[in-house]
């Protein structure tokens with residue numbers, strides 16, 4: 199008779215049930231406690247390493263799974279930046295939907311490899327449906343194709359590589375050296391996200407292939423400058439490969455003039471890519487910029503479910519209008535099948551081989567909330583952002599600068615200081631930079647920053663279904679109170695400096 203194998207990572211069903219139930223209870227308490235916690239604890243890296251015991255080596259023997267899970271939950275819940283907190287207004291990181299947390303557990307339990315249909319029959323179908331639902335929500339054409347990737351950077355890069363392969367198919371075998379016929383150029387506004395540099399670099403074009411187009415005072419790409427750049431490149435024998443239009447810039451939520459960009463792309467034979475990592479989903483919401491409708495014209499589009507679909511990290515999504523374009527950029531087996539027939543093999547449509555089931559958490563939340571639920575939540579985020587703008591405008595010590603989609607920028611201007619006065623600009627930049635740090639360390643709320651027309655500003659972004667009117671009402675007061683403190687300290691130490 200053989201002994202049953204003893205595997206140290208195994209968890210017998212009863213032990214799994216107990217550890218899992220305990221963890222779910224702990225998470226439910228954690229979620230309920232979010233508003234009462236600091237948004238981020240004010241601790242140094244040294245203090246955190248001490249709490250973790252970071253110097254400890256790999257343990258020789260194991261520890262009971264329940265104990266390890268309990269430890270990990272405490273370490274993470276008490277020492278993290280809580281982007282699910284109702285007063286987290288930083289960057290563009292969503293409050294994660296609880297169903298997505300459970301979805302990741304389920305995905306890991308079944309563990310489908312969504313690289314190939316055969317390895318993940320139902321998961322591949324669910325991913326396909328989730329991608330089609332996102333296209334539908336955005337008004338992107340049915341019959342387009344797409345897949346989930348790690349985030350906006352990868353989604354944009356996949357679009358970039360699809361454009362590259364469409365323009366110069368032989369680039370995949372010969373490299374850019376062998377592409378011949380003039381240098382490939384890409385165009386984007388100065389407010390575009392840094393993914394483009396990484397893509398131009400990794401894609402072999404080099405960052406000098408990017409034409410950075412100036413923006414108007416409203417942070418939107420200047421189409422006259424874009425036309426001029428396209429014309430001068432064409433005259434010089436260079437090849438306009440793609441134009442990137444941003445649907446919701448990171449700094450201010452500006453939406454580029456996408457209809458005009460689409461028309462210029464048609465005129466110059468360039469691929470029209472939309473970076474909608476943050477803002478594309480606002481296309482589903484009434485009363486948002488009309489240019490979002492031009493998303494439907496894009497050859498490719500990046501959108502981040504881990505932003506405005508409230509998916510837990512990571513989930514980015516790339517959509518491409520013409521089926522077969524992704525295989526043309528990534529497949530190493532001939533694209534002999536029709537994409538409407540036969541199963542989809544995602545490894546042939548993107549850079550990854552083995553692929554986790556990112557789509558499940560997105561699909562679950564889309565089903566839980568439905569289209570109407572998402573339109574409501576995004577609309578509420580935008581409404582709250584506009585309300586914040588009005589409150590900042592009404593505050594005597596705050597200067598409201600921009601409000602776009604669900605992003606606000608503003609700064610603290612101490613009473614009695616004329617922001618247009620001599621020497622005021624430098625002082626206000628220093629003051630607001632110090633204030634940002636003070637707000638973040640306070641744990642009362644978390645904002646990030648933006649630089650708009652050379653001014654250092656605080657920035658609040660609401661992609662958070664837990665934020666409500668009371669949080670928005672509290673923020674200007676928190677900022678002004680801490681602003682007065684910082685101003686007094688700066689003036690105390692340098693009395694003549696303002």
Ligand SMILES: *Cc1c(COP(=O)(O)O)cnc(C)c1O
Pocket residue numbers: 290348349350351352354391393444446447448473474475476477502514
């Ligand atoms: C967030 C964002 C990105 C990068 O997305 P990640 O998910 O962080 O990789 C790119 N472009 C825009 C406009 C973004 O808002």
